[in-house]
Amino acid sequence: MPYNNNSFTEDTDAQHSERAHTLANGIGDHGTDLLYTPAEITEMQGYADEFDAAYSVQVEENADVDAKNVELSAKFEELKSQYVSCQDYIRGEMVLASGHDKEYLNERFDIYGELPRTRQGVQIMVRAMLTGYDSIGVELPSVTLPAVLFEALRTLSGEYTNIAEDEIRDEEAEKKAATVLKNEVRRRGEKMFSRLRHRAISLWGDDDPRMLEIGLVPKSQIWTPGQPEPGEPEPGVEGVPWPGPMAGFEVNLIALPLTTEIIFTRIFDCPKCVLERELEGTGAWAFITEYDLEEEEILPFRDNVPHPGKWHYRATPFNAVGEVGVVSEGTIEVV
Secondary structure, three states: OOOOOOOHHHOOHHHHHHHHHHHHHHHHHHOOOOOOOHHHHHHHHHHHHHHHHHHHHHHHHHHHHHHHHHHHHHHHHHHHHHHHHHHHHHHHHHHHOOHHHHHHHHHHHOOOOOOOOOHHHHHHHHHHHHHHHHHHHHHOOOOOOOHHHHHHHHHHHHHHHHHHHHHHHHHHHHHHHHHHHHHHHHHHHHHHHHHHHHHHHHHHOOOOOHHHHOOOOOHHHOOOOOOOOOOOOOOOOOOOOOOOOOOEEEEEEEEEOOEEEEEEEEOOOOOEEEEEEEEOOOOOOEEEEEEEOOOOOEEEEEEEOOOOEEEEEEEEEEOOOOOEOEOEEEEEEEO
């Protein structure tokens, strides 16, 4: 059957990482069959870690920029609040001021002017306020403005300017550089996936389950739960039992640095298990692996996640004819 999911450029970065890790696990078994040299196999196995490293740097830089923007927004709100405090103080002085002094204060400080919507506009008004404060001792000595208010405004203005003009600019530059590097690595990976797919189809055909093992197609295009696997007889045929009682797997999760250790125990009559994960809240479930357990009752597995976060796992059991049992799920914070 034809595979629809071959547009690797449409994958999110997290999905691309999933493909890369699946490839790293599967290419060691099938690389020689696909006529890759040992050096090429080694390079392809190392690609997942290379991409994850570049992706992690981008994620970290994005987080740094977000943190600086939060800091900048908080400082801007402080600046506006202090400006309004200075404005209110001058309005109080205008109550008892003479006509000339009142007119001076109003025009010098634009005392009834509304705050602009833009941050740049607010900065302009703050600078005008501070210029008036510095000049009032000469221009209007009959009015004294308290340093505690206006020097605090000057300090906040300087802090805001430093964050806006220096730190944010530097963080954005680092973020851009990290994104460029990640994109360069990813483009190389997409070419590698595309070449691999064409080679696999030419040697195996487009209906081979090994396509799943090296991350070229989603599991749903190889085997649909509830249906017999390719090449298996229909239920009821001699030698193929109808579904009997079945439960599922109990899943225990242990968080390790960028790794989840998963220990799941088979309850009964569930030889097949599909393990998936999603970044909690995204709804984007990613296939990790499938186990065909005929003998073992307890199975440990370590999953290397693409980046820290709260990950949601589920183990879906199937019996011999593909009937779904009780799904076991769990969520864990990976650091």
